[in-house]
């Protein structure tokens with residue numbers, strides 16, 4: 001209750017005053033856009049949907065929400081917020097793990113109306129709207145027997161994922177999502193709608209990992225790949241199996257089959273550690289032995305079968321903690337060795353126990369091994385992220401909790417734990433994945449020597465700094 005009291009006495013008067021100032025901007029937008037777009041205000045169902053995020057700590061109470069229906073209207077909105085210097089946010093799937101990255105007290109732009117999936121069989125591409133989640137894209141492509149390189153678990157948005165990099169079940173075979181983009185429809189801060197392809201060398205490169213610094217993307221054209229039935233799903237293990245799963249990860253790390261992939265989430269929940277193990281094979285049955293190191297460990301639950309790609313994605317437990325407060329952080333590791341895996345298990349237990357005073361606590365270290373040389377495969381162009389194609393694999397540190405009063409403690413812990421693991425893998429930092437990195441991560445830690453070029457591209461396209469009125473990592 002103490003938290004509610006603080007929120008009402010401190011936050012509300014400020015928020016209410018800010019809202020009042022932004023209200024005129026909302027009204028100007030409502031007057032200026034076409035019938036294809038709408039502005040919604042607090043209290044309406046559409047507003048609540050528009051500002052909603054997977055992590056409640058990533059949501060904010062904005063003055064209004066806008067659902068643009070055309071790229072031209074996105075341009076009109078950008079020109080208005082730019083002229084008024086109004087804070088705004090752009091939200092795709094709402095899975096940002098950092099507060100304020102796709103939320104604002106000003107004008108909240110929700111991209112839901114960009115929801116088409118157009119498959120071009122002749123070109124071998126699919127053009128997908130920036131308001132979609134991957135589940136919807138997979139469902140639309142399934143009847144055609146093709147797929148794109150997208151999210152691994154249910155609910156994740158196409159837009160933020162693709163603008164940051166994109167680690168997929170298919171990355172061992174085809175690279176990151178950014179490696180498969182052939183065109184962007186980009187609305188630049190001056191309101192112009194542009195199609196950005198490889199011909200536009202700088203902007204094409206910058207959009208491959210550079211986030212929301214260059215404007216608002218309305219559509220992505222992605223390469224498609226043949227997709228049949230896959231095999232896999234979710235296995236869970238109890239605390240007594242931690243050591244066995246840890247060893248299995250190290251063993252799996254040596255498997256060379258690019259169709260095989262796993263995510264091993266070492267968790268701490270309700271006072272005890274455990275593992276959520278996702279396994280994936282791009283084919284109806286894996287070759288004998290591929291996943292034996294996991295399937296031979298006695299499980300708590302098991303949902304593994306031959307199924308559609310979409311069914312496998314939906315089998316992930318990602319929605320269980322939807323609506324709690326959350327933070328991600330990351331360290332890029334060269335390899336999953338026995339020592340590193342021991343340290344990760346130690347961190348899970350250590351932070352799980354020391355932070356256990358928060359009753360809603362959930363600690364997770366998501367180990368995501370990839371095949372050797374996966375970043376070099378099918379590489380079609382250079383990209384803003386990763387700056388170094390020899391880079392390792394991102395470990396995802398994920399904490400969830402119940403009360404806003406614990407925000408600082410949990411965010412500090414996520415920073416400390418990353419620093420501890422960083423020290424263990426050596427002080428030469430491999431580039432950190434921006435879609436997992438905690439706010440405040442230095443640009444150079446993510447983009448390395450690409451920072452200067454990205455900064456000059458951002459300055460060129462956005463001399464007035466309109467995109468810096470929106471949250472996110474800024475050049």
Ligand SMILES: Cc1cc2nc3c(=O)[nH]c(=O)nc-3n(C[C@H](O)[C@H](O)[C@H](O)COP(=O)(O)OP(=O)(O)OC[C@H]3O[C@@H](n4cnc5c(N)ncnc54)[C@H](O)[C@@H]3O)c2cc1C
Nearest residue numbers: 091092093094095096102157159160161166167212216217
């Ligand atoms: C449960 C979960 C699972 C995940 N799994 C994976 C995974 O398997 N692989 C992986 O690589 N990452 C994964 N991520 C991280 C994910 O890539 C990021 O959270 C990503 O930002 C989500 O995109 P979104 O559109 O849902 O987010 P949003 O919160 O909508 O947006 C994130 C960022 O992108 C910007 N943005 C959104 N739309 C646009 C647009 N149209 N134009 C310009 N900027 C825009 C926002 O302003 C914000 O800065 C996962 C995250 C979660 C929470």
Ligand SMILES: *[C@@H]1O[C@H](CO)[C@@H](O)[C@H](O)[C@H]1NC(C)=O
Nearest residue numbers: 251252253254255256257372
């Ligand atoms: C993977 O390939 C490497 C080199 O090509 C080889 O040394 C190693 O034994 C292979 N591992 C497995 C499990 O097949």
Ligand SMILES: *[C@@H]1O[C@H](CO)[C@@H](O)[C@H](O)[C@H]1NC(C)=O
Nearest residue numbers: 133135154155314315319322
């Ligand atoms: C998870 O939640 C999202 C909404 O945030 C929803 O679209 C998706 O279908 C859910 N997935 C499952 C498997 O229930």
Ligand SMILES: *[C@@H]1O[C@H](CO)[C@@H](O)[C@H](O)[C@H]1NC(C)=O
Nearest residue numbers: 339340341342343344345346
């Ligand atoms: C993990 O913890 C165990 C038991 O406390 C300890 O023996 C081991 O050295 C730790 N390993 C690492 C890599 O920190």
